[in-house]
Amino acid sequence: MTRFSASDAALEGFQVIRNHWRVVLGWAGFNLLAIFAVVIVFILVGVTAVTVVGGDPGQIGQTVGGPIVGIATLVVQLMIGTALFRAIFRPEERGFLYLRFGPDELRAVGASLVLGLGVGALALAAVALARAVRPVGSAGPVVVGLAAICVGVWLGLRLGFVLPICVAERRIDFARSWRLTRGQGWALLGMTALCGCLGLLVSVLVWGLFFLLTLAVVGFRELGDLAGPEGFRNHPGLFLLQAIAPFVFGPFAIAIGWTPWAAAYKALTAEAPAA
Template sequence: MSKFSASDAAFVGFRLVREHPRTVAVWAALMTVLSLAISTLTIKLAGPQLAEFMAMSAENNASPQEMMAMLGRLAPLMAVSLVYSLALYSVMLAAVNRIVLRPDEGRSAYLRLGRDELRQAGVLILSNLLLLGVYFVAVLIYAVLLGIGIAAGGGAIGGIIGLVGFVAVACLMIYTAVRLSFASAITFATGKVSVFESWAVTKGHVGALLGAYLLAVVMGVIVYLLIMTIVAAVGAIVAGGIGGLGGLFEPDMSSLEAFFTPVGIVRAVFAGLISVLTTLIIFSPAPTIYQILKSGGAEPVDASV
């Protein structure tokens, strides 16, 4: 039986926002500046190529050779994006773990660049490689069974096996992700890159953990939609009507002039806040639940700085 409340854990992100408003404001401001800087760099490096690739993807009539050639031209940008994403998530995951597990270390808004962040990068890489390996093995088995089913019983049997196999692969990936969900918190708490230790700690709690994570994701989506509604309203006022909101959800990155429109600036201003809120809401339940389980099921005392 689980020693924690899935619903309480799912809402811990909101509690953290309430207890640390200045920290959230600092994170949002930094994320906004960083987002603008990365967008500017992306446009400078490969703005026209990226716009061309998006147009080709939308038309659905480009040949595989053309798509591969375009991906080759975008390879440097993809490499930069991968490194940036790894660095960003390493810092943010460390900060979320720090605000939950070490609430007294509030200097610099819980943000650091040190060994904790490097270890988060390591556990991110290992966890994703493990998930990728599980996915490839599951898909390989699924493809073999599908082929056998089609050969033995034709399209009807193949369709049934295909549907069952798809659901099975999805469930396996979700189960594995839940069992590894404490890897970041354990790595932060122990000071050692740990992946498989999460498997032992989550034993017997998969259902409750999945419920907490799903509820947190739903809350994150609701917050995102609410803020985007506000962004759309402000953008409509700035652009002089709804007709000027064309670049709100799909910004034009072909040039700096096309990107930094009035609507684009409004979107950028709120981008940092959206990112910070959704990060706290979605990623804070895992270290919170880990802390509860490691303390024997006792709810930790709230601490705000």
């Protein structure tokens, strides 16, 4: 059976950032501009809709704007993740920072929708079962919740190669991921846990530095007001930096979290021909 090093795979994201930092930085700029464009388009459409049809702008924003911006954000993140896989599996197809919206991205969106529906179905089943066992004992729902989490993690590990396969093999193949991950559960779990710990450490360091910078500028007294209108009026630079920071660091997080799966896939398919 083909094996792979969980520790080496978990560190591959940092290697990508080190070797292709200009590309990852370009993805950060693309991510920021794309989300900004989505928000601007939504505002324009929302203003037009309110002007023509009428209604409460706040209600329209909550019922329509939230889902639209959420879906657009998901698509943009999938484009960046697919570009990452393309850079790993097909580096000759560089183009514009490996970014495009084509068959690979459509497959990734379709696979993500199926996986999302699966997560939703599992959550609904867990809730229904927890309600059914609630009269039996107070610990019943807790046991059901923990069991659902374990099942979700196990399924996530077994289907973790679905998105890499969308790019590497140009197809959606859940069964292929299931076969490749057979017998690799503990290694994949260790890889994911190590990658998550490293990503969390980086996140703590980055946001810790941002907190210290904010503290040095505004002090303790105004720290709580930075997110409100007063913060924007008094410190517009920090307010905007706080707003755009997640979108700037998002591609770096994708590189850290998604690359290990591509590395594990490459290792496990090095001697295993496509089925």
